[in-house]
Amino acid sequence: MILNLKELQLTMDQLMKANAEDDKVDEDKDGVADIDQIEKRQLAARKMALSCALLIQAECLRLFQACGLDTWGYCAPLSMSLRRQWLSRIP
Numbered sequence: 001m002i003l004n005l006k007e008l009q010l011t012m013d014q015l016m017k018a019n020a021e022d023d024k025v026d027e028d029k030d031g032v033a034d035i036d037q038i039e040k041r042q043l044a045a046r047k048m049a050l051s052c053a054l055l056i057q058a059e060c061l062r063l064f065q066a067c068g069l070d071t072w073g074y075c076a077p078l079s080m081s082l083r084r085q086w087l088s089r090i091p
Helices: 002-023 040-066 071-087
Strands: none
Touching: 002 040
């Protein structure tokens, strides 16, 4: 149980870090963060897609580790593909 709580805390830390980095993104280079320029509905979709992508990646790593497989050799390409799919859904 404690191991699961530590894994959950690690995942939440990663999510908070990714969220903070996403808050700074300025893709159109106008000096204003993208999150300050989009509608609330788009912001919610963006943050949900980011969260889902990170959670899928975390679960993928745990699954491959539980199976005793080389996690980066198998999981990194899969998790990046899944992350791209989720992030591509951001309006």
